[in-house]
Amino acid sequence: AQSVTQLDSQVPVFEEAPVELRCNYSSSVSVYLFWYVQYPNQGLQLLLKYLSGSTLVKGINGFEAEFNKSQTSFHLRKPSVHISDTAEYFCAVSSLIQGAQKLVFGQGTRLTINP
């Protein structure tokens, strides 16, 4: 079965520092990969997605992620974070499960930006 592992449940960083949120997945078939962000008391919003093509994907708010097929990873990065980036981030894999395309989510990483 497909699974997604976010290696850090919490990541504290200082404002303007770089950050990397790690995501590994397990799948033996082609996958589509996503990062969603959940700001406090809000629903999930798509940050970026990998469907095909270039392995470096750019998203909103200065985030980017790199698809690494050999390492089955899709880590999210931002070179300089802001207080407003404080949120929970979810990695997700979309793949065919029992004949239907479904999203499987990781456990989430809570990013806290300190001034």
Added chain:
Amino acid sequence: DADVTQTPRNRITKTGKRIMLECSQTKGHDRMYWYRQDPGLGLRLIYYSFDVKDINKGEISDGYSVSRQAQAKFSLSLESAIPNQTALYFCATSDYSTSGRSYEQYFGPGTRLTVT
């Protein structure tokens, strides 16, 4: 106006009560989903529907039922609520491509349910 709306946004109910959570969408998508979010567990799929006549169980469907009243409406019911159903519930929609693949999902704002 939001593309995916959920009502109520917050609900406190007692053990054993029946409760319905409603989801409406204006995106024109065929596919709709219900998830629950628990701290440290991410989002888990409860039920999904690929069209009005198609309802499928997700990974944690026990204790829940759904109704797809129209393309735009998908309701989740807890027939007899229990405390471990206390969670944040999200509705989502996705498009259907000619290749049969769904891509990203679009989420509602969530319903926070507390069962006492």
